[in-house]
Amino acid sequence: MAVQFSSGYTLPGGDAPLTHARIAHAENWISGAILASSTDASEIYAAEAPGNSFLFEKWRPAALPASWSTWPGAAVDLDYCVIAAHNFASAGVEFSIELNLGAGFVSVGLDGLTVSDAAPIFLVFEPATAIAARVTFSDAGGIPAVGFVRFGRALQMEQRTRFPGRTPFALAARRVMTGQQSVAGAPLARTEIRQGMQLGFTWSNLSEDFVTATLPGFLDAIERDLFVIAERPDTHPDDVALCWISGARPRPVANGAVDLHDLQIKAEAYVNG
Amino acid sequence: MVDVPFSAEPITIVRIEQPFCENAHGAAPCTADGEPCFNTRSTCQDPENYIAGPTKKLYFGMPGEGRPADDIYIFPLLRSVSTSAARVNVSGADKRASPLGVRARATIQFRDMPHTDRIVDPYLSARSYDPRDRGSFWSKWNERNRFARNGMIVSILEGYAGQALADMTRRVYIADLLGLSGADVGVGKCRDRLLKAEADKAQIPRVSQGELHSDIDATATSIKVAAAVLDDYAAAGTIRINDEVMTYSAVVEDGSGFLDFTITARGSDNTEASDHDAEDQVQQCFRFEGVTVDQGLRTVYEDFTEIPAAFLPFDDWTAEADSHLTAYRLTGLISEPTAVKDIIGEILEQAQAMQWWDERAQEVRFLAVKPIFDPPRDLNEEEHILAGSVKLREFVDRRVSRVYVYFDQRDPTVSVDEGENYRKMQGSVALEMEAPEVFGEPAIRKVYARFVDSAAVALETSARILARYKEGSREITFALSDRDADLNVGEIVFLHLRRIQDASGLVAVKSWIITSREVQHRQRRAVYTAEDATLAGVVSSIAPDTVGDWQGDGSDPFGVLFISDAAGLLPGGAPGFNIN
Numbered sequence: 001m002a003v004q005f006s007s008g009y010t011l012p013g014g015d016a017p018l019t020h021a022r023i024a025h026a027e028n029w030i031s032g033a034i035l036a037s038s039t040d041a042s043e044i045y046a047a048e049a050p051g052n053s054f055l056f057e058k059w060r061p062a063a064l065p066a067s068w069s070t071w072p073g074a075a076v077d078l079d080y081c082v083i084a085a086h087n088f089a090s091a092g093v094e095f096s097i098e099l100n101l102g103a104g105f106v107s108v109g110l111d112g113l114t115v116s117d118a119a120p121i122f123l124v125f126e127p128a129t130a131i132a133a134r135v136t137f138s139d140a141g142g143i144p145a146v147g148f149v150r151f152g153r154a155l156q157m158e159q160r161t162r163f164p165g166r167t168p169f170a171l172a173a174r175r176v177m178t179g180q181q182s183v184a185g186a187p188l189a190r191t192e193i194r195q196g197m198q199l200g201f202t203w204s205n206l207s208e209d210f211v212t213a214t215l216p217g218f219l220d221a222i223e224r225d226l227f228v229i230a231e232r233p234d235t236h237p238d239d240v241a242l243c244w245i246s247g248a249r250p251r252p253v254a255n256g257a258v259d260l261h262d263l264q265i266k267a268e269a270y271v272n273g
Numbered sequence: 274m275v276d277v278p279f280s281a282e283p284i285t286i287v288r289i290e291q292p293f294c295e296n297a298h299g300a301a302p303c304t305a306d307g308e309p310c311f312n313t314r315s316t317c318q319d320p321e322n323y324i325a326g327p328t329k330k331l332y333f334g335m336p337g338e339g340r341p342a343d344d345i346y347i348f349p350l351l352r353s354v355s356t357s358a359a360r361v362n363v364s365g366a367d368k369r370a371s372p373l374g375v376r377a378r379a380t381i382q383f384r385d386m387p388h389t390d391r392i393v394d395p396y397l398s399a400r401s402y403d404p405r406d407r408g409s410f411w412s413k414w415n416e417r418n419r420f421a422r423n424g425m426i427v428s429i430l431e432g433y434a435g436q437a438l439a440d441m442t443r444r445v446y447i448a449d450l451l452g453l454s455g456a457d458v459g460v461g462k463c464r465d466r467l468l469k470a471e472a473d474k475a476q477i478p479r480v481s482q483g484e485l486h487s488d489i490d491a492t493a494t495s496i497k498v499a500a501a502v503l504d505d506y507a508a509a510g511t512i513r514i515n516d517e518v519m520t521y522s523a524v525v526e527d528g529s530g531f532l533d534f535t536i537t538a539r540g541s542d543n544t545e546a547s548d549h550d551a552e553d554q555v556q557q558c559f560r561f562e563g564v565t566v567d568q569g570l571r572t573v574y575e576d577f578t579e580i581p582a583a584f585l586p587f588d589d590w591t592a593e594a595d596s597h598l599t600a601y602r603l604t605g606l607i608s609e610p611t612a613v614k615d616i617i618g619e620i621l622e623q624a625q626a627m628q629w630w631d632e633r634a635q636e637v638r639f640l641a642v643k644p645i646f647d648p649p650r651d652l653n654e655e656e657h658i659l660a661g662s663v664k665l666r667e668f669v670d671r672r673v674s675r676v677y678v679y680f681d682q683r684d685p686t687v688s689v690d691e692g693e694n695y696r697k698m699q700g701s702v703a704l705e706m707e708a709p710e711v712f713g714e715p716a717i718r719k720v721y722a723r724f725v726d727s728a729a730v731a732l733e734t735s736a737r738i739l740a741r742y743k744e745g746s747r748e749i750t751f752a753l754s755d756r757d758a759d760l761n762v763g764e765i766v767f768l769h770l771r772r773i774q775d776a777s778g779l780v781a782v783k784s785w786i787i788t789s790r791e792v793q794h795r796q797r798r799a800v801y802t803a804e805d806a807t808l809a810g811v812v813s814s815i816a817p818d819t820v821g822d823w824q825g826d827g828s829d830p831f832g833v834l835f836i837s838d839a840a841g842l843l844p845g846g847a848p849g850f851n852i853n
Contacts, residue, residue: 046391052389185660187279188754
């Protein structure tokens with residue numbers, strides 16, 4: 001699983017098509033009080049951990065069933081939950097997403113989910129106004145640990161990313177393999193050195209309105225914090241990554257066609273596990 | 274051979290053991306109140322009740338690198354780890370180094386960044402601030418641990434992604450320095466545990482504070498000492514005042530704050546009894562009285578260093594001494610505080626032994642410098658030695674043609690490095706190596722052996738050094754993949770190298786003693802240095818009839834000599850064996 005739509009999901013009117021990237025970032029996800037049903041007694045786990053961007057810090061419940069919730073302090077519009085730095089697959093856990101619309105938590109059509117790997121998860125549901133959001137874990141499977149959970153209303157990019165030159169996310173990890181061989185040439189060992197995952201996204205023909213109204217907040221957010229991108233949720237649902245920009249802050253550039261702009265973002269991405 | 278995967282991702286974890294108070298802030302016996310401390314001594318608000326509990330283990334890893342299997346909190350702040358290997362000094366032949374060898378060192382660099390204070394702040398939930406908004410990890414940690422950070426135990430754990438920490442190789446060091454370096458860098462400089470024997474304060478005997486209460490003449494047999502307590506002196510033993518050594522049978526407190534010594538011999542140990550003045554220092558002496566080498570070393574380590582006994586495998590030392598140093602007995606007096614490392618170095622040189630910190634076994638090893646007893650491991654260029662790693666160096670300056678061992682010290686208050694201060698000398702000489710057509714000049718090595726009082730031992734020492742170094746010394750550097758990196762310092766290996774040949778051009782298989790082992794984990798290899806041990810010889814027996822004839826193709830059993838023909842040649846014309 002990478003992108004998962006809620007059961008019976010219908011694209012809201014006025015939303016960009018699902019071939020356009022959905023992006024969760026620090027300007028559109030909520031923060032607030034964090035409550036966990038329980039937390040493993042080991043000092044290496046904390047309920048607050050999934051709410052910060054230190055992916056090496058994790059929350060693990062003491063027992064199942066369990067829940068982890070965010071309370072922003074006011075009603076907010078939500079349409080996504082992103083989860084990363086988790087071990088849901090190896091724990092074999094079953095989880096659900098719920099919103100509190102004011103009268104207790106209710107399902108958003110993302111129930112009894114399971115995953116098969118440690119990749120980031122981008123869960124999309126129809127927009128709702130809620131006072132709290134939570135992830136719940138049934139008592140099926142082992143006890144999970146998770147380092148990154150966010151709820152919010154996703155940025156919808158005005159255009160699709162440019163397709164030529166892209167690399168499927170699953171193949172974007174950079175690894176350098178080196179070898180040791182004997183004087184006589186016999187191979188004795190192979191060494192793997194990780195060099196992260198490098199991704200690039202290019203959008204062409206972004207309108208002046210989109211560039212001036214939406215990009216400032218988006219670029220500010222990704223400059224200071226992580227972001228999660230589902231590059232083409234409909235056609236390439238496996239291409240979800242938890243990213244941070246590398247190098248200089250991206251700048252939109254007028255491409256010479258009326259008032260349209262291009263934007264290129266170079267990012268490094270979290271390598272699962 | 275080590276069981277390692279052919280293809281793997283090496284990972285490095287650094288573990289710092291941070292001292293940690295076992296009390297809870299403000300809970301009895303801690304009487305502190307107000308803003309909580311961090312359970313460290315330098316943030317303690319009730320130092321009288323600070324109780325050192327189990328250390329807090331902080332794990333640091335490289336950002337983006339794989340994890341071990343263990344469920345641990347890893348600070349992704351590790352930037353680099355570099356180590357230099359410990360090196361043994363076989364026979365004390367390298368005069369640039371102590372006979373105790375060269376200590377292993379590690380330099381570790383850390384990144385700094387804002388942090389949640391999780392793990393390091395036991396009262397996180399009680400803080401009125403968000404730690405991420407205040408300072409950075411290392412700057413805060415440095416301040417919170419400013420009293421104890423130097424001297425902390427630092428471990429470098431090396432293994433592979435997904436491997437359990439318990440299965441990784443662990444190298445242990447003591448921090449010389451843990452602190453800040455540059456704008457966003459923390460740094461750790463560490464040395465191996467023998468650092469504890471090299472510390473300036475590690476002296477044998479310890480400095481005695483006592484001083485004569487009043488003047489004494491050259492015949493006094495009872496002396497009164499001020500400015501000292503009973504614990505400063507042994508119940509009976511030897512003391513030194515100025516250049517006179519004297520023995521005593523008892524020391525008691527006199528009820529007035531002074532110590533009374535009952536002197537049994539003035540001017541002992543070949544010194545001269547003389548008058549002394551009030552306030553002259555009264556120094557406790559240390560005496561070896563015919564102890565074995567392992568016993569002597571044990572006393573030095575146990576009584577005069579802070580190295581925990583867990584790292585000192587005395588039983589192994591005893592077994593080695595019992596097997597190979599039975600003739601060696603240590604006798605002698607140390608009359609003034611001397612660095613422990615120097616005393617250990619003297620013992621090792623005089624007894625022809627070596628010691629080093631074994632990073633893998635985490636213990637101080639002890640081996641006699643001896644001929645080869647067990648079949649060495651064979652290493653060749655086809656299966657073991659890494660391409661481009663072999664380097665050879667010749668050390669002509671280590672050649673000796675005459676070895677003189679001075680022993681039976683005259684006066685323990687005089688310099689140990691003067692031949693006149695010894696009654697006797699034994700020497701071994703290889704005049705043939707000084708011939709014009711050989712090396713053309715003598716090469717003399719003197720060993721001042723204040724702990725040797727036996728001519729036979731002195732001769733044995735001189736003979737062992739001469740046998741080993743009469744042609745100088747060769748050192749080789751080579752690298753092995755981690756699969757073969759269980760080879761340890763002190764081990765003997767046979768190296769099959771095409772570059773090392775006999776006069777006819779055939780590969781000459783030499784024996785080498787490993788003198789250092791430097792792990793380069795990220796390259797999955799270990800770099801070794803070794804000294805040519807061929808001239809040290811092999812302890813062998815003459816082949817019985819059942820063994821058959823000499824083959825000379827590597828299939829002949831180890832440690833077996835074959836009778837050569839009347840011309841001194843083996844089948845095929847190879848030169849026969851020599852018995853020394």
